[in-house]
Amino acid sequence: MDRKCKRSLPIFRCMIRGLLLAGVIASVWPAKGDAAPVYAGWFRHSEHITGAWTFTEVGADPQQVMIKSTVTGEGKPKRILVLYPKRSSAYDIAMSKILDVFASKNMPIEFQVINFNNDDGLGAEVLDLAEEDRFDLIFSMGSESTAWLYQYYRNGDTPVVTVCSKDPVALGHVADYENGSGTNFAFTSLNMPTEVQVAYLMDFMPGLKNLGILVARNNISAVRTQAKPMQEAVEAKGINAVYLAVQDPANAKEELPGLIESALVEMRKTDPSLDHSMFWITGATSVFREIETINQYAGPVPVLSAVPEVVQAGDKSAVMSIGISFESNGYLAAVYGYDVLMGKTKAGDLKVGIVSPPDIAINFRRARAIGVEVPFSFFESANYVYDYEGNAVRLRGRDLTRNAGS
């Protein structure tokens, strides 16, 4: 740990302890009625898991949430700490899946989810707490949490499983995909191999000439593991890579129109009709959450994404996405976590968890709107399909129209 972090640790340790105490008190305090919980600003979950879990505020701290399984059993429940770096819908999806998986294990368990807001001091307090209170496992949510924990808690006592994090090999956290980290870390990856991604993009649009790569400049993981490798890969194939980096994530909505318009100008140089050009959104949350703006300015150029969740119902959607969904990654992380928790394996022995195959999601409403064709092989392979009305007709591979009929 660096010096700054060490200085701030005692203060935050006291704060955290106080917060935890407050949390315990709050948990036995009478309910306040239907008012939104204090953590609602950064933490949400799927509705379907509420039966298996109870969600409680931790005192008045809006950055914490306590989640307990409704299963009662003998012995002390397993305690898991989940470290969020910020608010993200991606994390909510992954966390919901983790809870879903652990619910199926039918064991008493407690999750304490803390948003440390990318604050090193608060993060350090959380680490202290984790060790003192003997958490059995830490889920590191998002690439930022992973990077921070890897920096400050590598070889710590409590095992760490990463969730919604970019490729640890590309980020230099682990040497290769075939071996474990040898530390207290078990890595999972949100990335799919770049060459596979390129192959799918070229299948979707044979004769691709321009690829606009959308990323946030300060999202190091997205830049290093997605945008740059993609740029290199397509350029190697003679495709013009147009690099569009949002400078300020908070100001993405304002920056994107200008970036896209200038990109279209460049694309028209080699593809005047824009029939052989596309935009590709990386896993930068600040960018993909502005899909509406991107669609608006991209015009007839199809917008694809590396994040399946960017394809969704209605018009606020990419045409198609090919990548690892947060849900799939959450599932894999939960399996890793469970194995570590039950002592089946050590975190450091687990090789990088890569979900395969990736998911494909298609929004035919968007495809028709911009007049793009979707090859039958993509339609067949897609796990998520939205029809011309923008409604989901296939989810997780299931035909919803048939189920509705039956």
Add this chain to the structure above:
Amino acid sequence: MAEFVSVRRRVIDALTMALVAGISFVLLVYIGFGEANRNYEQFYVGKLTAQAKVLVNAVESFLKRDLPLDQYVGFRPRAERLLNSDKTIVSIAVFDDRNRPVFVSGDADIGFLPHLRSVSEPADDHRSSVRHDDTYLQVVLPLENNRETIGSIAISMPHLLISKQVEERFLPLIPVGLALSIGFGLFVGSASGWLARQRWPVVQMVYAGLFLVIAALVVGNLVTLYTKGTQIKTKALADSLGQRMTEVVGFNLDIAQIPGLDRAFSEYRRLNPDIAAAALVVDGTILIHTDPFMVGQPWENTRDVYEYLVDISPRGSERRVHIAVTLPQEIVYRQTLRSVKNFAALFVASAFLASLFLQLAGSVNQRDGPGHRRVSDQRIKDDERYLKLVKPVFYVTMCVEHLSYAFLASYIAGIVESLGLPPELTSTIFTSYYLGFALTLIPAGHLAQRFSPKPLMIFGLFLSAMSFLLLVEGNSIWQLIMARAAAGVGQAMLFIGVQSFILCVAAPERKTQGAAIIVYGFQGGMISGMAIGSLLVGYIGPTGVFAVGSIVITLTMIYAFFAVPAIANAAPTNPQGFSTNIRILGRNVLLAIRNPQLLRVIALIGIPAKAVLTGIVVFALPLLMTQRGYRQEDIGQILMLYAASVVLANELISRWVDRTGDSRFVLILGAVLSGAGLWLIGWGGLGRLHEIAFGTALEVTFVLIGIVTLGLAHGLINAPIVGHVAALPISEHIGVSALTATYRFLERIGHVAGPLVIGQMFILVGEDAIVLAWSGLAIAAFGLIYLLFSRPSTSPAIPRRRSIEAPVGAIEDVIGLQLDSQHQALVLAIRPSNLDGPPDPAQDILLHHLHQHGRKVDADQFAARMDEAGKSAKDVSDLIADRRRALRFKHFLAAACADTTSDRPLLLVVCSAHIDASGIELATWLDRRSGSRVVVMPHVQAWLDQMRGWLALLSLDSSLGTEHGSAEELMSELKAHLNRGGGQLVWTGTASLRRPKRRDEPPPIDAEHSPILRAVGD
């Protein structure tokens, strides 16, 4: 008491026959069931393979870009759709190159199944393999990128789903078979008295009829199953295509916005060429079609195709959307026929077995079948029983020996290759069998003569069983050589043992029947063995067949040990030493090879024919056909076709040669046809034809025509060449029997040399069918050389030049005698003195008879006289004075010729003066009966003289002097008879007055005890 015995006898008859019929019928049903199971499974394998191919095609399009298998997105959705469309599939999985699961849809517990089906992969796709365990059947197709196999796709289904459908069809046949067998037993038991009086073998006819009924039921079920089976794949593909299109339609997507739909249809057609067309039809109009010109046209039913429509209309929609797939009916018929063909081969085998069972039952029952006529002589009855007891031994051993012939060559070649040894060793291993066989014949013959045939048989069977055991464990070259050599030695010992046994036990009138055991055993065993073996190998693999062979021969050995009686000595009156035999054989061989005529026929016709049999038919042909991708069952059936053609040609040509005597022409024709057959196979069938349009069909046609031609050609050679050799002048020096034995010995050079020569040719030009074509040309050239350097036969009948010093046949029985004012005929049963007897014992006896009369008639002169007499008889054939009498005479001859007591040859002595055309026709028919002869006398007086002579011979054997009285006595009796109105006269008196008394004199000829005489009315 007698009544009780009779009832007991009837009950035993009924039970025995019911048991035999039950076993035979159930066996037939079981064979049908097994065959249906196997073929029906193949239909499912074909279906699973087709379904897997679609998946493989999709995955490999991804892998061929060097992308990692686990990143392929579309597997799960596609697999899920396939599972939804086909409920028989329980699991679809992708495995990596170490057989670890990568993707699994369906039952995840079904991994890579442990056992590999040996020879059951569909012929059209050598990449696929079929695996199984106790519960599941799994088709596995490899997944390849541009360089290597990196995994596999496996589709699994439960065995039970297949067997259940087959069982539903076949289980009901078992009670039917049992009911028929019980009915048959009751019929035999209750009607034994009536059956005993019948001239026709009613029991056998009824048995055969019921057997055919069961066979018809089995075939009916097979056709129904196979017709359904051939459509399984197409229906499944239609369902799968429908499932893939359902969501496109169900989501109301615009087809125009989804490029590649038409490619999906074309892909189905490409991967499954049997499909005539696949289309997406919306409200009767074609939207997508494998033939782009059909798009926009209305969908119409086409004749001659099966049409499969899968309704994929969205719920609640008024649009009617269908997936239509068509399959030509011709494909269904062809595949059904192909599958039924396999059963036909097995049917032949089971018919042989059923026939064997029936005969065995008769012998175990210690009496003739109830339909047989009673034979008073107990010894003859015993002899016949012994013959029937030994019959299964030879048949079963021959059958087992041929079990492996369809695949032995490729199996041995595979082992030789896997051991890294030179390929020419394959032919050496083959040769070891024939060498072992040839070298064992003489010592075995000596042993049989000196001791007893039974131990020889037992030891031969033991060696045969051991040889199969060695093959089971055969993983070294010496083991294989020893195995085949042991098989050759064992088979030779068994052959000699059985032959000696027959000679020992068979009564003179049963000798021919005994000889038939050899013929039946060899031909029937070969046909059955090839049929069964080539199908069995698909179930249990080559080593399984060897193991079964070993077990069956061991059981046969046990049977032989307990059931076959020990005979004291094969030939106690001729205890020649082994060295003497060898010396005689050596002398004869020297004489033979110094004789240009004999040398020519051996070197140019006999040896090449045998070399083709062992070197090409048994060795090279199965090897080349396996390389060309023929199924083992097809190879077996094609070889079976060869064997059947040999039998057919043998049957036909023997009569023709006997009639015309032109064996030289037949041999040359055989050689030329043999060459033509080989050329057809080598150049056409297995040559380069498959590279041209319709090449495959042409290829098969050429192979079939070629193999039948070759079989017929060998049929033309096999039997006539013995007669031809026997008729050569050299026979007068060393005797007919010795000559034929010498020839048999020398022709084994061909047996031994065949695989060696072909093996060497393979080394020189490679394992190419062109070797067969060149061999064919050489064989034909040999035939033509023989044509140039041999002299035509000088007389119309073959055996003209036999020495008359020692007759090789004897008169045995009077079958019939007809005397009236216009017709005079005497029918005698004759017998050859040994199993290798002359083709024409009748003439032999006749010549000998004349010789005893002091009339030194040359055989050719005599034959010429006989022929003149025959011609004169034909010339007067229009002198039919009395049609009523002519008809009666015809009836008499018909009854005489139809003597079914045995297959013994007949001698018909007729007077030509008043024979009508129908009589000649019958006489000609009789002439075709193996070894039979018609002697036509020009005058009544001469006929009477002959008749007296024959009857005297019958009574007194050949001890009578040159005179046996005048014909006056008989003439006076004849006149008296004619005065009474003519008709049948049975004359018994004269010979008995003049003959010397003998202790073993035969009973006087009595019309009441002669079925023929009794049957012929006035």
